[in-house]
Amino acid sequence: SQQGEEDPQALSIQEGENATMNCSYKTSINNLQWYRQNSGRGLVHLILIRSNEREKHSGRLRVTLDTSKKSSSLLITASRAADTASYFCARGDRGAQKLVFGQGTRLTINP
């Protein structure tokens, strides 16, 4: 798929546990971004990782990028009920001048 793959499509965990979402792609990228979307709302930018970076942190978020495997992961540590949302990766393909969103992971945090 041009949009790339995200897995899992849905993830349900208990509050306090860690959540990991994965994003794979087939193109050459400039950067890869992660977004969160609460139900019925717009997307919120979480973190951007450039193609020459391997790992970035922001609060409870950790993003890794492996360009040799063309994959990225988003780790949310110590999850909270408020983290319940859909999470999308979006890649900036070289030369494309636009972002392409993955299919998304629906994360549910159970109290």
Next chain:
Amino acid sequence: DTEVTQTPKHLVMGMTNKKSLKCEQHMGHRAMYWYKQKAKKPPELMFVYSYEKLSINESVPSRFSPECPNSSLLNLHLHALQPEDSALYLCASSQGGERFYSPLHFGNGTRLTVT
């Protein structure tokens, strides 16, 4: 609340109606976008404006007509829509210019229902 404001939040229109969606940002961003999102799907890019000029049209049907009156405003004019056009329409902005891949700032969207 977001820094990108979209109006209206909800819109119901018949297939013969003409309506417009509006989007406004005051972050000094030079790129503005329209996305369409169906339930449980990712956003699909429709149009990109860069420095108030249309730079990308993703082969969108002519019943959708974008307009960028100035660097802060983006409109989407709707005419003769089909029921399958019902979706959440999202506006976004970014720094733009040479920063093609800068983060997008989204509005909360307009929920459109075509009857």
